[in-house]
Amino acid sequence: MTYEKCIIVEGRSDMLKLVPILAEEVKIVYTNGTISEDALLELLEPYEECELYTFFDADQSGEKLRKLMKRIYSEAIHLNVPRTYMELANAPRKVLAQLLRDANFSVHKEYLI
Numbered sequence: 001m002t003y004e005k006c007i008i009v010e011g012r013s014d015m016l017k018l019v020p021i022l023a024e025e026v027k028i029v030y031t032n033g034t035i036s037e038d039a040l041l042e043l044l045e046p047y048e049e050c051e052l053y054t055f056f057d058a059d060q061s062g063e064k065l066r067k068l069m070k071r072i073y074s075e076a077i078h079l080n081v082p083r084t085y086m087e088l089a090n091a092p093r094k095v096l097a098q099l100l101r102d103a104n105f106s107v108h109k110e111y112l113i
Contacts, residue, residue, distance in 0.1 A: 017091075
């Protein structure tokens, strides 16, 4: 299956938080936290033709990944977890749905504020 959009998150729990919100086919790839440049290139190679989005935590680890993505994939669009929640997995689904909708993702209506 080919995807138009790919969201890169840090962990499996982040991926599981987003899956029920999305109302369209989106590939979600998780890095398992800190990752090297070579490992990131290998992980994302199959999805380089997709629109790439990052959705990382608002902490040091997330910032490190965001900088790495900006350097390697400058075209990637960066979604930001509000600092109030710090981690994607801690943010309410309604907040995440609004952020995704603002980035032109199709989301299930029951998650909209």
